[in-house]
Amino acid sequence: MDTLIEIQKSVANCLLSKEAVKLRPKEPFTWVSGWKSPIYCDNRLLLSYALIRQEIKRLHLIKMKEKFLDAEVVAGVSTSGIPWATMIADQLQLSLIYVRPEPKTHGRQNVIEGKLVPGQKVVVIEDLISTGKSSLQVVDNIIKEGGDVMGLLANFDYGFQISEKQFKDAGVEYFSLSNYETLINLAVEKNYVSSSDLLTLQEWRKNPTEWGK
Numbered sequence: 001m002d003t004l005i006e007i008q009k010s011v012a013n014c015l016l017s018k019e020a021v022k023l024r025p026k027e028p029f030t031w032v033s034g035w036k037s038p039i040y041c042d043n044r045l046l047l048s049y050a051l052i053r054q055e056i057k058r059l060h061l062i063k064m065k066e067k068f069l070d071a072e073v074v075a076g077v078s079t080s081g082i083p084w085a086t087m088i089a090d091q092l093q094l095s096l097i098y099v100r101p102e103p104k105t106h107g108r109q110n111v112i113e114g115k116l117v118p119g120q121k122v123v124v125i126e127d128l129i130s131t132g133k134s135s136l137q138v139v140d141n142i143i144k145e146g147g148d149v150m151g152l153l154a155n156f157d158y159g160f161q162i163s164e165k166q167f168k169d170a171g172v173e174y175f176s177l178s179n180y181e182t183l184i185n186l187a188v189e190k191n192y193v194s195s196s197d198l199l200t201l202q203e204w205r206k207n208p209t210e211w212g213k
Contacts, residue, residue: 001042001080002059004128005182006108007062007177007178008060008177008179008182009178009182009186010059010178011056011146011155011156011177012178012182012183013061013186013190014055014056014188015041015043015046015178015183016054016183016186016192016193017155018045018046018048018049018052018191019032019041019045019138020041020042020044020046020095020175021039021040021041021042021043021183021187021194022039022040022136023038023187023193023197023201023209024038024039024040025038025064025197025201026197028212030034035074035208035209035211036205036211036212036213037211037212038197038200038204039180039184039201039204040133043080043127043128043155043156044080044127045182046155047083050196053056055082056155057084057087057088057091059177060087060088060125060153060177061068061086061088061091061092063153063163063175063177064088064092064123064153066122066207067151067153067173067175068121068150068151068153069149070121070150071092071094071118071121071122071123072094072095072120072122072146073094073095073096073116073120073121073122073123074088074089074092074094074096074097074122074125075095075097075098075099075112075123075124075125075138075142075147076096076097076098076099076124076125077094077098077099077101077124077125077126077127077134077135077138077196078098078099078100078101078113078138080126080127080128081098081124081125081127084125084127084155085098085125086172088125095115095116095120096114097112097113097115097116097122098112098113098115098123099111099112099113099124099138099141099142100112100138100141101134101138102139103136106110110114110147111141111145112142112212116142116145116146116147116201117146118145118146118147119146119147119148119203120146120147120148121147121148121150122142122147122149122150123149123150123151123152123153123154124138124139124142124151124152125152125153125154126138126152126154126155127154127156128154128155128156128157128158129154129156129157129158129174129176130160130163130165130180131160131163131166132160132162132163132166132167133166133178135152135154135174136166136167136170136172137145137154139170139172140170146172149172149174151172151173151174151175152172152174152175153174153175153176153177154174154175154176154177155176155177155178156176156177156178156179156180156183157174157176157178157179157180158179158180158205158208159180159181159205160205160208174194180205181205184198184201185194185198185203187201202213
């Protein structure tokens with residue numbers, strides 16, 4: 001049976017080997033938020049690789065059976081959580097919905113697509129947790145429609161203090177298949193970055209809003 005550390009390293013290796021994560025400590029990226037960052041994660045790239053899709057799905061199913069055995073609905077966060085949620089729902093033969101952080105601006109202005117019956121137990125599937133804001137907006141939208149949110153599963157988590165606090169304050173349990181600390185240590189081990197870059201990568205995570213200014 002896979003241990004937590006084995007799961008975290010497996011997903012981190014998938015991200016690194018398929019260049020779904022790029023690490024540039026000396027040439028930082030600029031996020032939409034304006035933050036300077038030595039890392040850019042686009043794990044949607046993993047969808048293009050059949051064996052990796054199967055591995056990510058398998059690891060999600062381990063967590064589903066371990067933490068959310070009574071789930072009735074799998075909810076994908078629009079848009080990047082939808083493919084993973086679909087695979088999980090198909091495998092477990094559960095109801096599937098997807099949820100936007102904000103309602104559509106046209107048509108019926110839905111925030112939830114698919115059938116959600118009030119009182120149903122829902123697990124939210126996300127690809128990436130950064131600050132947690134958009135994920136928790138989705139959780140809030142499900143609760144407003146009567147869903148009972150059991151928790152959230154994500155592929156990858158930056159592990160920011162702000163996201164940990166926001167999830168704790170909201171009373172929402174969440175789990176990630178892998179995380180930033182595991183990824184950067186593996187990146188050094190496999191020579192994706194030098195050991196001298198490790199300190200820079202660790203410092204960024206401590207204060208990402210001010211780093212690089």
